[in-house]
Amino acid sequence: MSQGRGSAILLVAVAAAMVVVLHSEVAEAATYTVGDGGGWTFNVAAWPKGKRFRAGDTLVFNYNSATHNVVAVNGAGYNGCTTPRRSKVYQTGKDQIKLVKGQNFFICNFPGHCQSGMKIAVTAV
Incomplete structure (x- = not known):
């Protein structure tokens, strides 16, 4: 009989653990490649539109570091x-930057690049 009680206790413990897992929100950080396949380049200012960013998410900036x-x-x-x-x-050409809560702003400061749309504003919740 004691084996039966042990099994019942184990079953209750497993069930309780499953309830906790099913009811908890797991917030996993996401990774986004800025500009998608085109990378960090001109006219990417609209790239963040329609995306939901969270603090802790990582933006990956791929670009030619010479330019x-x-x-x-x-x-x-x-x-x-x-x-x-x-x-x-x-300036590595493969930069990974974690977002902070609130507004995050990025530009390319090579002459004329930001003015030509090489900038993004991302709001992370």
Whole structure:
């Protein structure tokens, strides 16, 4: 009989664990390639539209590092296509950047590139 009680306790424990797993939300970070197959290039400003980003998601910027870069800027830098002091500049050509909650702004600060649409604004919840 004691074997039967042990099995019942194990069954209850497994059932309780399944309930917890089924009712918990698992928030997994997603990875997005900016510009999809075209990569980080001109006219990508509309690329974020229709996508739902979360804090902790990763943006992958693929580009030719001899002709482009990625600069994390504030709203003023994004709107004015300028690089505020202390902005983080990425230049590997395969940069991976984690999003923070709220607004995230990125530009290419090679002359004329941001003005030609090489910039994105992403809001992460």
